[in-house]
Amino acid sequence: MAPPRGDESEGPFARLVIENATLVDGTGAPPRGPVSIVIEGDRIVDIRGGGTAGIHGGEEGWGGDTRVIDAGGHYVLPGFVDAHAHLGTPSHAAAGSLTDPEYVFKLWLAHGITTVRDVGAMMGLGWTLEHKARSARGEITAPRMVVHSMFPEAMDSPAEARAWVRSVRKRGADGVKFLGAAPELIEAAMVEAQDLGMKTAYHHAQLSVTRINVLDSARMGLDSMEHWYGLPEAMFDDRRIQDYPLDYNYSNEQHRFGEAGRLWRQAAAPGSERWRATIEELVELDFTIDPTFTIYEASRDVMRARTAEWHADYSMPYIMRAFEPNPKVHGSFFFDWSTADEVAWKRNYRLWMQFVNDYKNAGGRVTVGSDAGFIYKLYGFAYVRELELLQEAGFHPLEVLTSATLNGAELLGMDGDIGSVEIGKKADLVIVRENPVANFKVLYGTGHLRLDPETGELGRTEGIRYVVRDGIVFDKDKLLADVRELVAKEKAAETKP
Ligand SMILES: [Zn+2]
Numbered sequence: 426m427a428p429p430r431g432d433e434s435e436g437p438f439a440r441l442v443i444e445n446a447t448l449v450d451g452t453g454a455p456p457r458g459p460v461s462i463v464i465e466g467d468r469i470v471d472i473r474g475g476g477t478a479g480i481h482g483g484e485e486g487w488g489g490d491t492r493v494i495d496a497g498g499h500y501v502l503p504g505f506v507d508a509h510a511h512l513g514t515p516s517h518a519a520a521g522s523l524t525d526p527e528y529v530f531k532l533w534l535a536h537g538i539t540t541v542r543d544v545g546a547m548m549g550l551g552w553t554l555e556h557k558a559r560s561a562r563g564e565i566t567a568p569r570m571v572v573h574s575m576f577p578e579a580m581d582s583p584a585e586a587r588a589w590v591r592s593v594r595k596r597g598a599d600g601v602k603f604l605g606a607a608p609e610l611i612e613a614a615m616v617e618a619q620d621l622g623m624k625t626a627y628h629h630a631q632l633s634v635t636r637i638n639v640l641d642s643a644r645m646g647l648d649s650m651e652h653w654y655g656l657p658e659a660m661f662d663d664r665r666i667q668d669y670p671l672d673y674n675y676s677n678e679q680h681r682f683g684e685a686g687r688l689w690r691q692a693a694a695p696g697s698e699r700w701r702a703t704i705e706e707l708v709e710l711d712f713t714i715d716p717t718f719t720i721y722e723a724s725r726d727v728m729r730a731r732t733a734e735w736h737a738d739y740s741m742p743y744i745m746r747a748f749e750p751n752p753k754v755h756g757s758f759f760f761d762w763s764t765a766d767e768v769a770w771k772r773n774y775r776l777w778m779q780f781v782n783d784y785k786n787a788g789g790r791v792t793v794g795s796d797a798g799f800i801y802k803l804y805g806f807a808y809v810r811e812l813e814l815l816q817e818a819g820f821h822p823l824e825v826l827t828s829a830t831l832n833g834a835e836l837l838g839m840d841g842d843i844g845s846v847e848i849g850k851k852a853d854l855v856i857v858r859e860n861p862v863a864n865f866k867v868l869y870g871t872g873h874l875r876l877d878p879e880t881g882e883l884g885r886t887e888g889i890r891y892v893v894r895d896g897i898v899f900d901k902d903k904l905l906a907d908v909r910e911l912v913a914k915e916k917a918a919e920t921k922p
Contacts, residue, residue, distance in 0.1 A: 427526040427556060427565045433903035434566060436894030437466050438492045443854070448472070449862060451503035451830035453823055453843035456862060461502065462854040463487075467896040470592030472498035472728035472848055494891065494898070500860055502826060503846050504539025504568075504894060506833025507796025508715045509626075509651055512541070512556065512570070513548045514747075516754045517798075521743035521919075524548070526556060527805050528741060528911050530567040535772060535870050535904040537893040540833065541568050542794075544602040544626050544651065554597045563897060566904070569853075571837050573626055576614055578608065582615030590617040595757035599837075600624035600648075605633030607715040608641075615645045624648050624838065628714070629743030630657025631685075632677060635666055640706065649792070652720070653777050654685070657692035660699050667691060678758035686724055689776035698884055700780070707763035713790045713836045716781050718774070718814035718866040719807045720796035725760050725770040726898055730801035735871050738909050740803055744918055748801045756799035762867050778818035785820060785828075790837050793829040805870060812865045822862045854893040861885055872906050 427432035438536070440463070447458035447844075463471035487493060511539075513524025526548075533541060533804060536597040546553040557570035574593040580586045600623050603611060612810060625626050627642050639655040650656065658667065668691055673680050693699035723730035751757045785791050793815065795808035815825045834844025842851050859867040866873040889901045 426557070427530055427567060429564055431907075432895070433451065433531075433907060434897050434899045434911040436492070437563075437802050439465070440465055440487065441852070441896065441898070442487050442496070442904060443494045443496050443501060446499055446501040446505070446856070447860075448824070449500060449502045449826060450847065451764070451827060452847075453827045455823065456500065456860075459497070460501075460852070462846065462852075464893075467851055469846065469848055469852050469907065470633060472846070481879065483746050487873055490539050494856070496856055496857070499890060500844065500857045500862070502537070502857065502861065503830040503844060504657075504855055504892065505537045505808065505829045506540045506837070506844065506908070507533065507568075507795050508542050508649070508792040508836055509539045509717050509796045510541040510543055511545065511547055511666045511796070511798045512543050512553055514798045514845065515547060516756075517741075517743050517747050520747035522741070522797070522827050522915070524744070525911060527566070527903050528564070528908060529798075529874050531904045531911075532739070532803065532805035533808075533872070533906050534566065534892050534894070534899050535893055535908065536626075536808050536888065536902050537868060537889055538805065538808055539568050539853040539892065540571065540834075540837070540839070541570045541856075542600075542626070542837060544573045545584075546572050546598070547575070547656050550574050550596060557597075562865055566899065568894060571599045571839075572597070573624070574598040575601040575802065576601050576606065578602045578604065578606050581608050586614040587617040590614050590621065590623070594621045594623060595705075597910060598623070598751045600626060602651075603627040603642075604665075605630040605637065606914060608636050609750045611637060611642070612645055614646065615642075619646055626651055626835075627655075628652055629658075631667070631681070634658050640703065643707055643712045645711070651715050651794070652796075653878070654701075654716050656780065657688050658781055660692040660701060660703050664691065665774055676746060676756070679762070680761045682721075682724055682758050683762075683766050683769075686766060686773045689773045695770075695776060695779050695783070698799075700783075704780075704784050704789065706791045707784065711790070713792055713832070714784055714835070715782060715792045716777070716793045717794045717796045717811065718778070718817075718818070719811040720800055720802055721770070721774075722799045722810070723759070725763050725767050725774060727767070733801065733803070733806070735803060735806050735869070739870065739905075739912060741805070742919055744798070744803070748799075770813045778814075780814075782819035790832050791793075791815070791828050792833045793825075809865060809868045812868070816865065822865065825865070852893050852896040853887060854897075856891040856892075856893070857889050859888065870901075870908075
């Protein structure tokens with residue numbers, strides 16, 4: 426269990442004012458400022474200034490017990506939504522320790538993530554829901570949580586599938602995550618979830634993608650597809666099944682991920698009629714694509730992922746061990762990874778990114794999810810990397826930020842409350858010392874390496890200053906100091922005889 430909130434946070438306040446900020450509100454509007462954002466309790470009650478005259482309310486005084494943050498020179502964004510997250514994974518336990526929730530929560534918040542959708546509740550549904558409730562009560566240092574329960578692959582009948590959905594709803598799950606199963610079971614569970622007002626997410630695993638691809642599940646009413654599997658398969662023109670080598674074995678993860686890198690090129694070509702019709706139908710169905718580009722990135726450059734500059738201070742030793750090649754741990758598949766595998770994946774990315782960018786341009790909803798905790802990807806850091814990868818896919822940084830905020834909120838059905846900085850919404854904010862629209866790298870917890878033009882010294886910028894969730898102000902520098910301490914303690918404990 427995560428410990429109670431400590432001195433890394435304050436509030437909520439009767440009245441909190443963030444003055445002199447440049448605002449990027451998440452709706453797609455360009456940066457504007459200076460503005461003053463007035464918050465009472467957990468809600469934004471006023472946004473002043475930022476109009477053509479540039480006047481703002483700082484001089485008039487805010488009243489005695491108002492907490493004021495001077496955000497002069499700072500940018501303010503809506504809190505980020507990580508649409509594909511895991512509050513730990515049991516595979517870390519296999520490598521020495523069960524994931525520490527305090528560590529994960531603080532890394533998320535320190536990177537501006539104020540809401541996470543835990544897809545699968547792998548640490549246990551009851552445990553995950555308990556953390557969700559404690560976070561909602563403001564008792565622990567954590568983002569807001571939305572929890573999807575993992576649909577079991579083996580079920581006897583559609584009636585049993587529907588009963589299972591009712592049972593997890595009763596326990597408090599917000600949604601269901603699918604990996605695959607017989608079509609009649611998926612369909613029954615999907616209908617039941619919709620009847621109960623629950624959300625659905627689906628990673629179309631290759632074991633059942635031949636029977637249900639993305640178009641099939643989207644037509645059943647699925648809310649979001651995770652990653653990308655099932656999308657090329659929905660656009661096969663000259664085959665029904667992926668071109669597996671004849672000695673392929675799905676349980677051998679180097680086979681699985683190596684061949685996945687050769688999948689997009691088997692689908693209909695970009696811009697083809699099939700490609701365009703698929704996009705059109707998915708947009709029409711109000712479907713969400715949650716690509717999680719970042720989690721596959723090691724496949725196109727394993728050395729970069731393995732030696733990322735934050736591992737030294739921020740990666741738990743048991744997590745790093747779980748990432749190392751190991752046939753028994755999911756996602757740790759680089760047994761004998763080759764240049765050819767990486768080149769295939771680089772080409773795979775070009776096609777995949779083009780689809781996602783085309784989908785966005787056609788009006789489709791794209792969200793930002795990280796899937797961190799696997800494949801050398803660390804909580805929080807992987808999220809910022811996902812922002813960079815969406816920009817690489819062709820998104821304008823403001824389009825990226827809308828995906829990270831308002832689109833995520835829409836996917837969760839929470840856009841009335843969160844996802845943009847607007848009067849009446851919850852006070853979920855990221856306050857940054859620099860301009861993240863100009864460079865997402867400033868959002869990394871390690872800051873951004875930059876040569877100071879005046880002193881000629883190489884140094885790190887300081888990035889995010891505060892993160893606000895439900896009017897509670899979290900100090901990023903303290904959050905990260907705590908994380909470094911947790912990692913150092915774990916390392917020291919391991920080196921004890
Ligand atoms: Zn996942």
